[in-house]
Amino acid sequence: MAIHPKEQRLVLKYADEPGYTPHIDSYLEHGGYDMLKKAVTMEPQAIIDEVKASTLRGRGGAGFPCGLKWSFVDRKSGKPIYLICNCDESEPGTFKDRQIVHKDPHQLIEGMMISCFANNVAKAFIYIREEMPYGAKILDQAILEAKEKGFVGDNVCGSGYSCDIVVHRGAAAYICGEETGLIESLEGKRANPRIKPPYFPAVLGLYNCPTIVNNVETLCNAVHILDMGAEGFKKIGRPNNAGTRIWCVSGGVQRPGYYEVGEMTLGELVYDICGGPLPGRTIKAIIPGGSSMKILKNGERYKGKNPDGSEYDWGLEDIPLDYDGIAAAGSMSGSGGMMVLDDTVSIPAALANLMAFYSHESCGQCTPCREGSLWLKKITSRMVHGEARPEDVDLMLDVAGQIAGRTICAFGFAVAWPVQSYIAKFEDEFREYAAHLSDPKADRQAIKELACNG
Amino acid sequence: MDLKPETLAEIEAAIPKYPEAQSAVMPLLHAIQQDQGYISNEAAEWVAEKLGIAPINVLSVVTFYPFFRQHKIGKRHIRVCRTLSCAMAGGAKVCDKMLSEFEAELNQVSPDGEVTVEFAECLASCGSAPVMLVDEDLHENLTVEKAKEICDKIKAEAKA
Numbered sequence: 001m002a003i004h005p006k007e008q009r010l011v012l013k014y015a016d017e018p019g020y021t022p023h024i025d026s027y028l029e030h031g032g033y034d035m036l037k038k039a040v041t042m043e044p045q046a047i048i049d050e051v052k053a054s055t056l057r058g059r060g061g062a063g064f065p066c067g068l069k070w071s072f073v074d075r076k077s078g079k080p081i082y083l084i085c086n087c088d089e090s091e092p093g094t095f096k097d098r099q100i101v102h103k104d105p106h107q108l109i110e111g112m113m114i115s116c117f118a119n120n121v122a123k124a125f126i127y128i129r130e131e132m133p134y135g136a137k138i139l140d141q142a143i144l145e146a147k148e149k150g151f152v153g154d155n156v157c158g159s160g161y162s163c164d165i166v167v168h169r170g171a172a173a174y175i176c177g178e179e180t181g182l183i184e185s186l187e188g189k190r191a192n193p194r195i196k197p198p199y200f201p202a203v204l205g206l207y208n209c210p211t212i213v214n215n216v217e218t219l220c221n222a223v224h225i226l227d228m229g230a231e232g233f234k235k236i237g238r239p240n241n242a243g244t245r246i247w248c249v250s251g252g253v254q255r256p257g258y259y260e261v262g263e264m265t266l267g268e269l270v271y272d273i274c275g276g277p278l279p280g281r282t283i284k285a286i287i288p289g290g291s292s293m294k295i296l297k298n299g300e301r302y303k304g305k306n307p308d309g310s311e312y313d314w315g316l317e318d319i320p321l322d323y324d325g326i327a328a329a330g331s332m333s334g335s336g337g338m339m340v341l342d343d344t345v346s347i348p349a350a351l352a353n354l355m356a357f358y359s360h361e362s363c364g365q366c367t368p369c370r371e372g373s374l375w376l377k378k379i380t381s382r383m384v385h386g387e388a389r390p391e392d393v394d395l396m397l398d399v400a401g402q403i404a405g406r407t408i409c410a411f412g413f414a415v416a417w418p419v420q421s422y423i424a425k426f427e428d429e430f431r432e433y434a435a436h437l438s439d440p441k442a443d444r445q446a447i448k449e450l451a452c453n454g
Numbered sequence: 455m456d457l458k459p460e461t462l463a464e465i466e467a468a469i470p471k472y473p474e475a476q477s478a479v480m481p482l483l484h485a486i487q488q489d490q491g492y493i494s495n496e497a498a499e500w501v502a503e504k505l506g507i508a509p510i511n512v513l514s515v516v517t518f519y520p521f522f523r524q525h526k527i528g529k530r531h532i533r534v535c536r537t538l539s540c541a542m543a544g545g546a547k548v549c550d551k552m553l554s555e556f557e558a559e560l561n562q563v564s565p566d567g568e569v570t571v572e573f574a575e576c577l578a579s580c581g582s583a584p585v586m587l588v589d590e591d592l593h594e595n596l597t598v599e600k601a602k603e604i605c606d607k608i609k610a611e612a613k614a
Contacts, residue, residue: 188511
């Protein structure tokens with residue numbers, strides 16, 4: 001994929017360079033593993049301090065500061081410490097891990113090894129989703145190559161430090177992207193998330209040992225933090241939103257794809273980089289960070305106060321494209337999976353599609369989520385099939401409200417937020433469907449195909 | 455259990471990678487499914503014995519994860535992504551085309567035994583939607599016409 005001039009690439013810097021391959025020779029020719037060589041000469045705590053100072057936030061969804069997460073690790077228990085790379089990105093709209101794993105796997109391995117050295121980890125895992133079968137093979141091969149060169153395994157770079165990496169294939173369950181569900185899965189069980197607090201993975205994780213779970217993009221950034229230094233890294237992006245982010249854009253734009261950018265507005269990404277809507281269409285709404293995030297409606301104004309006391313009044317296109325900017329607009333940047341809905345998209349049908357997804361993916365452990373997600377699927381399904389009841393819109397809000405915050409993990413919010421935000425922003429559309437006030441503008445077949453929920 | 459020698463070798467290599475044997479459940483199930491096409495009750499019991507855990511612990515894994523299956527499928531496995539980005543880009547029409555070309559029902563083995571067509575939840579390639587997996591190969595930016603070409607290729611390979 002061609003690199004857009006407005007991009008600022010760190011993690012994907014070489015991924016799309018002509019002639020660059022996933023093999024170790026390409027990586028080494030581009031300075032690969034130099035930062036690991038540097039890391040093993042440093043004090044582990046100095047690396048942790050540098051990552052902490054960089055203010056790097058986790059790229060998986062919650063945006064929790066990476067260095068802080070590392071600092072919570074129980075180092076006094078005497079138990080082994082594990083590191084798990086979460087390569088189970090299953091949030092609809094997100095596909096950045098695929099680019100890194102397929103095109104530059106050694107960068108991930110180097111980032112993992114730096115992180116492992118910093119945290120005194122002797123065994124690390126890459127939990128990769130089964131929907132990327134070649135990705136697992138590429139990683140296996142890359143680890144073999146790295147072992148042959150002394151970057152993984154015994155006596156890393158001649159330092160006396162040893163650490164192995166195991167690639168573990170999932171089997172297509174979304175909930176394995178949730179860190180405690182992932183740990184359960186890696187232990188060979190159903191991926192039922194664990195309740196926290198009191199026990200976080202940093203204290204009791206894999207095999208009840210201290211465990212770090214980091215996203216692929218987060219771990220890659222460890223390489224660049226060591227390379228640029230924390231201060232250099234912080235110069236990219238806004239304060240508290242340091243570094244680049246890979247945004248995955250899909251749906252109704254002219255140039256969907258993945259783009260790595262620094263400081264930028266949502267409008268620059270969608271209109272300048274992605275070319276705006278398809279000819280003759282307009283943007284109706286944007287789901288900013290993966291399908292569970294609250295929807296943003298085109299034409300809305302987002303008002304509030306900046307940390308310095310000044311006021312902002314943004315349109316959709318003005319929203320800063322980072323954790324805090326999108327949060328200020330009432331949503332989240334999540335995993336960076338942006339879905340653009342144009343004026344041809346029926347919002348109730350889009351919601352029906354997502355409810356089919358979330359009801360399928362609920363692990364079933366918590367009754368509100370298991371029953372509620374299926375209930376919401378049934379309501380939205382009958383809505384798109386022209387069989388809605390007048391009370392259905394209020395019923396959906398009631399059900400969603402019974403799920404949000406009443407489950408062990410954040411999946412409950414992932415089910416509820418789309419329902420609550422879509423109805424809040426597009427209530428008329430839902431009321432029309434529910435009351436059969438008008439035959440929806442798009443033809444019924446197109447609506448059923450979009451819902452695609454049987 | 456009548457497993458191929460390479461499957462047995464893969465299984466023996468997988469177990470010591472993990473500090474606790476139960477962690478090897480999924481790698482073993484992947485290996486067996488690759489070998490036999492599905493996970494039979496006999497296979498689940500074999501895995502349980504191999505890892506020193508109860509059969510129910512294996513079955514609970516088999517039934518939880520969508521990509522493990524307890525029944526045979528067609529010779530080729532077609533999984534069309536149905537999630538929002540792919541649906542907006544016409545994934546349903548692509549799936550219909552695959553079904554009609556093989557005169558198959560969704561989630562059923564086609565009458566000629568060649569394929570099983572299923573919907574899959576997000577295949578993580580939303581930027582090149584709609585997409586589908588044919589066995590392990592990802593096909594992107596699909597149209598009904600491209601779907602027809604893929605069907606023709608599958609049919610030609612079946613005859614070869």
